Amino acid sequence: MLTCLTSLLISVGLVLTFRFINKKHKPPILGVYQQRNKTYWIKFIFMYSLLSVKQLIIYIKRLIATDSDNFNGTAHVQEHEANLEQKYNLGGHEKAIDGVYFNGFSETGQVVICGLARRPNGICDSFLYLKVKNEDILLSPELPDTYLKQSDEDKDEYSVQGIKIKNFVPMRVWNLCYNGEMKSRNDPSKRLKVSANLTWSASWAAFEYDTQMSPKSVADDMAREPWSNDYFKLVKKLHQTHYEQMGFIAGTVTVDGESYNLDMPCVRDRSFGPCRDWRNFHRYVYHFMFLENGDCMAVGSVSQPAILSHLTIGYLCKKADQTVVAVDSSDFHLYQHAENQILPKDYGFTFRAGGKSYNVQVQVFDEDYFYIGKDKEAKFYERWSNVVINGVKGKACVEWHYNNTQK
Numbered sequence: 244m245l246t247c248l249t250s251l252l253i254s255v256g257l258v259l260t261f262r263f264i265n266k267k268h269k270p271p272i273l274g275v276y277q278q279r280n281k282t283y284w285i286k287f288i289f290m291y292s293l294l295s296v297k298q299l300i301i302y303i304k305r306l307i308a309t310d311s312d313n314f315n316g317t318a319h320v321q322e323h324e325a326n327l328e329q330k331y332n333l334g335g336h337e338k339a340i341d342g343v344y345f346n347g348f349s350e351t352g353q354v355v356i357c358g359l360a361r362r363p364n365g366i367c368d369s370f371l372y373l374k375v376k377n378e379d380i381l382l383s384p385e386l387p388d389t390y391l392k393q394s395d396e397d398k399d400e401y402s403v404q405g406i407k408i409k410n411f412v413p414m415r416v417w418n419l420c421y422n423g424e425m426k427s428r429n430d431p432s433k434r435l436k437v438s439a440n441l442t443w444s445a446s447w448a449a450f451e452y453d454t455q456m457s458p459k460s461v462a463d464d465m466a467r468e469p470w471s472n473d474y475f476k477l478v479k480k481l482h483q484t485h486y487e488q489m490g491f492i493a494g495t496v497t498v499d500g501e502s503y504n505l506d507m508p509c510v511r512d513r514s515f516g517p518c519r520d521w522r523n524f525h526r527y528v529y530h531f532m533f534l535e536n537g538d539c540m541a542v543g544s545v546s547q548p549a550i551l552s553h554l555t556i557g558y559l560c561k562k563a564d565q566t567v568v569a570v571d572s573s574d575f576h577l578y579q580h581a582e583n584q585i586l587p588k589d590y591g592f593t594f595r596a597g598g599k600s601y602n603v604q605v606q607v608f609d610e611d612y613f614y615i616g617k618d619k620e621a622k623f624y625e626r627w628s629n630v631v632i633n634g635v636k637g638k639a640c641v642e643w644h645y646n647n648t649q650k
Contacts, residue, residue, distance in 0.1 A: 268280055268281075271552060272578045273578050273582060275525055275546060275548055275552055275578070276546065276552045276553050276576070276577065276578050277467040277468050277469070277552045277553070278467060279466070279467055280467070282466075283466050283467065284466075286462075286465070286466035286470065287462050287463060287466035290458075290461070290462035290465050290466055291458050291459060291462035294458035294461055294462055295458045298454060298455075298458060301454050305323075321413070324413040324414040324449075325413040327413070327414075327449075327451075327484070327486065327513075328410050328413035328414060328513070330361075330399070330401075331361075331515035331516075333361065333362070333363050334517070335363075336363065336517040336518065337363060338517070338518045338519055338520050339362070339363055339515075339516070339517050339518070339519070340360050340361070340362060340483070340514065340515060340516060340519035341360065341361040341515040342358065342359065342360030342361070342368070342512075342513065342514050342515065342519075343358070343359055343360075343401055343408050343417075343511070343512070343513055344357070344358040344359075344511070344512035344513075345357045345358075345417075345419060345443060345492060345509055345510070345511055345512075346509065346510050346512070346531050346640050346642075347491075347492045347507045347508060347509030347510070348507060348508070348509075348531070348533060348627065348638045348639070348640050349505075349506070349507035349508070349638070350535065350638060351376070352374065352627075353374055353375055353376065353505055353507055354372055354373065354374035354380065354627065354640070355372070355373060355374075355419075355441065355492055355505065355507065355509060356370075356371070356372040356625055356640065357369075357370070357371045357372070357406065357408070357419055357421075358370055358389075359401050359402075359403065359406055359408055360519075361399075361401065365392060365393040365397075365398050366390065366391070366392060366393070366617075367391045367392075367393055367403040368389045368390060368391075368615045368616070369383075369389055369391050369403050369404070369406055370382075370383050370385075370386055370389045370613055371383040371406055371421055371425070372386075372611070372625065373421075373425065373437065373439065373496060375496050375498065375503040375505065376503055378498055378503075379427045379428050379429050379430070380427075380428040380429075380609075380611065381425040381426065381427065381428070381435065381437060381498070382425060382426050382427075382428055382431075382611070383404075383405075383406070383421075383425060384404075384423070384424055384425065384426055384434075385404075386426075386611075386613050387612060387613040387614055388613070388614060388619070389613055389614060389615050390615075390616065390617050391403045391404050404423065405421050405422050405423030406419075406420075406421050407419075407420045407421070408420075414445060414448075414449055414488065415444065415445050416442060416443070416444055416445070417442070417443040417511060418440075418441070418442055418443070419439070419441045419442075419443065419492070419494075420438075420439060420440050420441070421437060421438065421439040422437075422438045422439075423436075423437065424436060424437065425437045428611060435498050435499050436498075436499055436500075437496065437497065437498050437499075438496070438497045439494065439495070439496045439497070440494050440495055441492050441493065441494035441495075441496075441505065442492065442493060442494055443490055443491070443492045443509055443511055444490050444491055444492075444493075445488050445489075445490040445511075446489055446490045446491060446508075446539075446560070447488065447489045447490070447539070447560045447565060447567050448488070448567055449486045449487065449488040450486060450487050450488065450541075450558040450567050450569070451485075451486040452484075452485040452486060452487075452556070453484060453485070453486075455558070455567075455569055456556070456569055457569040457570060457571045457572075459571055459572070460555050460569070460570065460571055460572055461554075463555075463572075464551055464553055464554045464555060465551065467552070467553070468550070468551065468552065474550070477549055477550055478550045480518060481518055481523065481547070481549070481550055482516060483514050483515065483516030483518075483519060484514065484515055484516055485512075485513070485514040486512075486513055486514075487510055487511065487512045487513070487541060487558070488510070488511050489508070489509075489510050489511075489539040489541075489560045489567075490508075490509060490510075490511060491506065491507065491508055491509060492505065492506075492507060492509035493505060493506040493507075507533075508533040508539055510531050510539070510541060521615060521616055521620045521621035521646070522620050522646065522648055523547055523549055524545070524546070524547050524621065524644065524646055525546040525547065525548050525552075525646050526546050526577060526582075526643075526644055526645045526646060527543060527544060527545040527546060527577075527642075527643075527644045528543050528544055528575070528577065528580065528641065528642070528643050528644075529541065529542075529543030529545075529556070529557075529641065529642045529644075530542050530543055530557075530603070530605070530630075530639050530641045531639060531640050531641070531642070532603075532630050532632065532637055532638070532639040533637050533638050533639070534630075534632060534635045534636070534637035535635060535636050535637055536562065536635050537562030538559070538560060538561055538562050538635070539559075539560040539562075540557065540558065540559040540560060540596075540601075540632075541556075541557045541558060542556075542557035542570055542573060542575070542594050542603070543555075543556050543557055543575070543642075544556070544573065544575050544576065544577050546577050553576070553577060555570060555572065555573045555575075555594075556570070557569070557570035557573070557594070557596075558570060558596070559596040559597060559601075561597070566597070568596050568597040569596065570594050570595070570596045571594075571595045571596060572594065572595045573592060573593070573594035573595075574592055574593050574594070575592040575594070581643070584645055586607075586610075586624060586626070586643060587607075588606065588607040588608075589605070589606050589607070590605055591603055591604045591605065601632050601633055602632065602633055603630060603631075603632050604630060604631040604632075605628050605629075605630050605639065605641065606628055606629045606630075607626045607627070607628045607641070608627060608628065608629065609626070609627045610624055610625060610626040610627065611624070611625050612624045612625070613625075614647065618648075619647055620646070620647055620648050621644060621645070621646065621647055622644070622645045622646075622647040623642060623643070623644050623645075624642070624643040624644075625640060625641075625642060626640065626641040626642075626643060627639075627640055628640070628641055
């Protein structure tokens, strides 16, 4: 009996081994997006275990630091936040970046979108959109171009051509100011004198992509990629520190002498690192969503084929208990949405976060576009939308990015 069982197990093992060895390789979808292949589950289990242990170690270290001594623990946490919020030293890296980004959208249709990325040699990628009551969308003068040169006074600051951004309290309060001309989106020849003084305040803790992304989601995306020594070296080389934080932005905007009060939910994004080359990105879509029940969320997909042809990103901020939880999965696949750059105006997807599933319906009602880079190597669409998530209404600004080097 034992001999028969052993023979059966050996036979089954041989069959499975043969099938594994001869299993056909699935090519990337559209030549870009990697699929699950025969080593997927081995790589997934390895990467999921590694990321889970790493996340647990970081959590325990921070817990010990906070609980060991109330005063010193609090100081330790504040020191971590302060270090993250420091300006990044661009050094001698040709492609280095230190960027700050705000994206706010009110229930009444008011809009603030501002990005300012410091680059070496006094260059900035920067832009500003404002929408206030009774006014057309206002654009910073150089849009759709964003490649700007800093003055000597602006150097080493988040400042260029009238846009000034400052941090007052790490992870708590930032200030965004503008003083200069802006143009009407519908009549670009029309210039208006605009001044804005806006304060962004945090409502939730920051979501740090280095330490808080879902191990399950990241392992799933990484396990699809072909691994090698060179692959992991490139992952390390292209790594950037990236964190986001949901809050509110409020203040006064004056347009040709008439003042308007702004107050709206707004996400703040910060990223920095030694190498940001937009040519490495194929495309991404990122939804910033603000619901009527006070919940906020960011959900999207990124394609950087050299290291991750598909990466699910995002988090959910729940007003009820002030928690911030990572997105565990999403069925928003880039190859199913406007690979040909014909963008949909009515679409949907689902995602899971915190053990719950969310059904998202998106209806786009307005959009604009701009370019980033000296050679306009990246094209971005800002798309203002109505959303319904599990029956709750809200607003969203959805950013669609495309590699523009072949256009």
